[in-house]
Amino acid sequence: MIRSRRPVAVLTCTLGALLIASPRIAAGAAPATGGQAALRATFEARYAEMKEAMEHRDPKEVAALWTVDFVSEDAEGKADTAAAMLKSLAAIPVDPSKVSETKILSVSVKGDVATVEQHYHMTTMRPKQGSTTEKQKGELNATSTDTWLRSGKTWLLQRTVTKQIDYDLAGRRVLHKVHP
DSSP: OOSOHHHHHHHHTTTGGGOOOOOOOOOOOOOTTSOHHHHHHHHHHHHHHHHHHHHHTOHHHHHTTEEEEEEEEOTTSOEEEHHHHHHHHHHSOOOTTOEEEEEEEEEEEETTEEEEEEEEEEEEEEEOTTOSSOEEEEEEEEEEEEEEEEETTEEEEEEEEEEEEEEEETTEEEEEEEOO
């Protein structure tokens, strides 16, 4: 079983937002009336920046992508502030076997507010319980709804809500949560 769901929540929502590997791009200039392709590219770039910042475990880099009132709500409905999320992030060890990606499912914009539905997928190799040498595959899937606010030409993440999270270990489901 997963020891703590808090690090998993970090990896699904904000970090989950984080997993399209591309160069660091100063994004956010897509107009609210722009096409879906431009909006998707804008948010793919923002999520890539977040992934990079989280991989560095740099709280200043991560916080620069969030509004000052950022909130992360997990699949159980528990909300955490930016400070709590940054503390959780610092406690997550670097995982060299982690491979992850974020897929944007939809983007809608009304004025300076964007809603992004996204899916986060991550795989890793974890030590097999009771063994110091054997490893087993861990696979996490999560969907979330993210609210972004435009500040000038830059989009900042204000809220992320994990709608569903599933974690499989060695092909067996060990965690399944759906937001109330």
